[in-house]
Amino acid sequence: MPAFFEDVAVGDEITPLLVEPTTTQLFFFSAATYNGHRIHYDRGWAVEVExxxxxxxxxxxxxxxxxxxxxxxxxxxxxxxxxxxQNRASAFPGEQLRFGGSVEGARIDDGRGLIDLVVRGEKDDGTLLMPGTAVVELPRCGAR
Amino acid sequence: MTDDSLIDERATAAIGTVIAQSSGTVVKKEFQRWAAAVGDRNPLYFDDEFARANGYREAVMPPLYLPHVTLGVVDLDTLRPDGIPGESGTSALIPLPKCPRWMAGGDETMFFEPVYDGDPITASRTLDSVEQKHGRSGAFVLITSTTRYLRRDTVVAQSVVTTIARP
Structure with missing residues (x-):
């Protein structure tokens, strides 16, 4: 992981995060977000009704x-x-999901070192779940 | 507006107005439960000393937890059959009776300030647009709104959220 803005170069890859969500994880996330939507925990509703x-x-x-x-x-x-x-596709428990991205740009904005990232979540078959972008500020070397 | 419009005129009338305001207080254990549910044991969210060593006042709230700080209290007998709040939720703020199925579309949030345990947060949501679109699986309605999150007089974050409603 970079300590400073200067440690990052365009093209650097984010270490991918691999996750296989379980129904238990979905339930805990529903609970932690006070989300009662049945498509996330009631399989009968999700399958038979929706x-x-x-x-x-x-x-x-x-x-x-x-x-x-x-x-x-x-x-x-x-x-x-x-x-x-952006939400592009639905994912289901037991599917292997991959979250990663790469550095597209590095810029100084008003004295701050900003890294522009293109990120994506996908399934292991390559189905795009969630494209996105992120901006991360990193301290500049010697700027403390 | 034609007969096959999915958009209720009440939804059109709400464009440009503040459709919801809510407030809540950040609770460390609640954002830590959220982080644990994500599997994110980032010490910045759990360890005060570690957070202080990295320039924060104490353990900091995960930025993406912010929308959950101001959630209200839901009465079970007001839920729709699918478990979505019927009276106080988004689907009631933007009346689209022809489109009962709601899904998140996308989200862009700018984070301006770290947020900590005990911070009072007010969320103010403005409806930007309600548009009917056609996709691979038929017609849907795209709803765009902007939410500003304030800690007293300081805007700590601003979020543009799109939601998709389907018949």
Whole structure:
């Protein structure tokens, strides 16, 4: 993980985060977000009423996992400044999900060192779940 | 507006107005439960000393937890059959009776300030647009709103959220 803005180069890859969400994790995420939507915990409702193959991984959980991949990479000196995601596909428990990205740019803005990232969540078959972008601020070397 | 419009005129009338305001107080254990549910044991969220060594006042709230700080209290007998709040939730703020199925579309949030345990947060949500679209699986309605999160007079974050409603 980079300690300083100067440690990052365009093209650097975020270490991918691999997660296989379970129905238990989905339930805990519903509880932690006070979310009663049955498509996330009631399989009978999700399958028989709404026509999904199983309960659904929450979009905000996918986003949180993608942000986790970013902040794991940027480390404790990094600060998430901006985060943009789009929901493109549904994910289901038991599927292997991958969250990663790469550095697209590095710029100084008003004295701050900002890293522009392109990020994505996907299934192991390559299905795009969540494209996005992130901006992370890192301290500049010697600027303390 | 044609007969096959999915958009209720009450939803159109709400464009440009503040459709919701809510407030809440950040609780460390609640954001830590959220982080643990994500599997994110980042010490910045759990360890005061570690956070202080990295320039924070104490253990900091995970930025993506912010929308959950101001959630209200839901009465079970007001829920829709699918478990979504019927009276106080988003689906009631933007009346689209022809489109009962709601899904998150996308989200762009700018974070301006770290947020900590005990911070009072007010969220103020403005409806930007309600548009009917056509996708691979038929017609849907795209709803865009902007939420500003304030700690007293300081804007700590601003979020543009799109939601998809389907018949």
């Amino acid at each position: 026509g999904y193959p199983s309960v659904l991984v929450h979009g905000p959980l996918q986003a949180a996992l993608l942000a986790r991949a970013v902040t794991d990479w940027s480390g404790p000196s990094g600060r998430l400044v901006s985060f943009r995601t």
